[in-house]
Amino acid sequence: DTVLTQSPALAVSPGERVTISCKASESVSTRMHWYQQKPGQQPKLLIYKASNLASGVPARFSGSGSGTDFTLTIDPVEADDTATYFCQQSWNGHTFGAGTKLELK
Amino acid sequence: QVQLKETGPGLVQPTQTLSITCTVSGFSLTSYYMQWVRQTPGKGLEWMGFIRSGGSTEYNSEFKSRLSISRDTSKNQVFLKMNSLKTEDTGVYYCARDQLGFDYWGQGVMVTVSS
Numbered sequence: 001d002t003v004l005t006q007s008p009a010l011a012v013s014p015g016e017r018v019t020i021s022c023k024a025s026e027s028v029s030t031r032m033h034w035y036q037q038k039p040g041q042q043p044k045l046l047i048y049k050a051s052n053l054a055s056g057v058p059a060r061f062s063g064s065g066s067g068t069d070f071t072l073t074i075d076p077v078e079a080d081d082t083a084t085y086f087c088q089q090s091w092n093g094h095t096f097g098a099g100t101k102l103e104l105k
Numbered sequence: 106q107v108q109l110k111e112t113g114p115g116l117v118q119p120t121q122t123l124s125i126t127c128t129v130s131g132f133s134l135t136s137y138y139m140q141w142v143r144q145t146p147g148k149g150l151e152w153m154g155f156i157r158s159g160g161s162t163e164y165n166s167e168f169k170s171r172l173s174i175s176r177d178t179s180k181n182q183v184f185l186k187m188n189s190l191k192t193e194d195t196g197v198y199y200c201a202r203d204q205l206g207f208d209y210w211g212q213g214v215m216v217t218v219s220s
Contacts, residue, residue: 048206
């Protein structure tokens with residue numbers, strides 16, 4: 001199975017730029033997607049196929065990467081962005097990362 | 106508008122079978138793959154399996170021996186059945202539509218496996 005590794009937590013101040021990383025144990029081409037999940041809610045698609053903004057998602061969110069290394073960038077961060085962010089690959093079956101919890105200072 | 110809603114039992118006894126229904130509206134099951142994902146305290150988000158727009162299925166090997174996904178297109182429903190439940194299967198079960206990522210999710214149904 002393709003394992004996705006994310007850093008567990010980040011803390012940033014509103015207005016700053018934050019990058020969240022996801023490293024795959026093998027190449028997933030550009031079949032990487034990013035989700036935001038707030039407590040008690042279902043995940044919400046932010047970015048599909050590495051760099052494409054999902055419908056209705058603010059342009060503050062962007063994604064990049066291919067192969068094994070991917071990043072989700074939020075610039076600028078707003079208070080409402082407090083959430084856990086998951087990466088998911090769909091190149092070799094489907095697997096999710098463990099999530100990065102984003103907190104605001 | 107697109108909506109998905111899971112319904113199922115809140116409590117299931119160990120060794121029993123879990124049955125969850127995902128009822129969709131706003132799109133056709135014959136046009137999209139439908140996915141099942143669960144979120145457990147022990148393993149986080151786990152992909153379980155999917156049913157293709159044509160009706161064939163594919164499962165995560167972790168669940169393959171005890172998981173079944175089916176649908177009734179006339180009722181706009183997708184079904185998950187998993188047998189031999191264990192306490193580690195406790196968690197929230199989601200259905201999701203698959204289009205370039207899982208673009209719509211249900212609100213999830215909490216399932217507790219306990220005697």
